[in-house]
Amino acid sequence: MQKIKTKLKILTRATLVISLLSLFFYPGNIGATEYTLDDYTNQEIWEINQDINERRSEIQELKRQIDVYKKNISAKQRELYNLSNQIGTLNESIAKINLESQATELEVETLELKIENTELKIQAKEREIGDQKNILARNIRQLHKEQQNNSVLEILLLNENFSDFVAELDRLESMQDSLVDGVEELNEFKIALEQDQDSLENEKTEIDTLKGILENKKASLDGQKVAKYYLMSATQGEEAKYQEMLEGAKKEQEKINSDIVYMEQVAREKLNRQLEQIGIEDSEGLMWPVPSRIVTAYFHDEDYPYRYIFEHNAIDVATPQGTAIRATESGYVAKVRDGGQYGYSYIMLVHANKLSSVYGHVNVISVEEDQFVSKGQIIGYSGGQPGTRGAGPFSTGAHLHFEVRVNGVPVNPLNYLP
Known part of the structure; x- marks a missing residue:
């Protein structure tokens, strides 16, 4: 029931x-x-x-x-x-x-x-x-x-x-x-x-x-x-010419590193005074200096073909010859080097928060030392094509060599870019 x-x-x-x-x-x-x-x-x-x-x-x-x-x-x-x-x-x-x-x-x-x-x-x-x-x-x-x-x-x-x-x-x-x-x-x-x-x-x-x-x-x-x-x-297969290029590149790199470290210290004080005068607020972070995001060589890249000559303290960003290079952050132009037709050209900016940035293989330089630049401002135009102005003796094609440094010490730029 x-x-x-x-x-x-x-x-x-x-x-x-x-x-x-x-x-x-x-x-x-x-x-x-x-x-x-x-x-x-x-x-x-x-x-x-x-x-x-x-x-x-x-x-x-x-x-x-x-x-x-x-x-x-x-x-x-x-x-x-x-x-x-x-x-x-x-x-x-x-x-x-x-x-x-x-x-x-x-x-x-x-x-x-x-x-x-x-x-x-x-x-x-x-x-x-x-x-x-x-x-x-x-x-x-x-x-x-x-x-x-x-x-x-x-x-x-x-x-x-x-x-x-x-x-x-x-x-x-x-x-x-x-x-x-x-x-x-x-x-x-x-x-x-x-x-x-x-x-x-x-x-x-x-x-x-x-x-x-x-x-x-x-x-x-x-x-x-x-x-x-x-x-x-460039060498026409001659060892002597290669050794001459190699020695010149090593000396050039040593001088560049020495100049960057020294100028970073000198320019830091000028930057701080400039920042106090114009009262720039803290930035939200660095921006990419060129539109491309194609990285062909990374920070301390094991595959970098000239690594035994000098350590690769940057990222290489593939970009067409003549691309506008923009300041990754507001800052002070600490160093400009025009390498001419056969030498290496670069621009160094010093920023707040102990940061500095370096832009290498620059074909056309659009700023001067002791100049203050704003974030996103055009500072030059890219190069890197071997044999062209500013590319230097050892370049792997059209690209921008981009460094970020903290207290003058190179760090991985990708850790600071969006």
């Missing part, structure tokens, strides 16, 4: 079934479920996964070859400084960067396949959710219809015996349980769909990052090729 009372309570609650529609959009605390794919979609996903695995194998092989070139470059950099070794280092570096570009291209292709895979899953889930909604709507209409047409008393009168009455109650209870299960399954599909959509967005962000890296690699590769061509042209 107690069992029948329970079933009667279930049936009388049937009037509330329509409210289950609100569950369609209630995520609850249930986990995502896998969905059933049709045979065609399964085949597509399987083929995509096969392509992904093939590219991963290719990437691993390229990385193995890259490691070999890294060891070769490291070995050559420890050898005597002569023209043959420098050309050999450039050749190894060109080959390594070329392989890195190929590996990055494969990584981009792999991500594109993963995106295609995820999109197929999303489409399958959307179809499954649509089908599930249709099934639930049909079941709700059926249950609602039966509840309206047959009361508990009518069910009792319509059945010839008591056991048929109980069986009918069991059927209606099963229908309601099935409806609730269907709603829960729909919610699980919705959660799984949202997770795949999040994965898709992450994959798209990652592929944009990889494409940026690939662009940097290609620009770096071009720079290495330019450096090799210019070195061979």
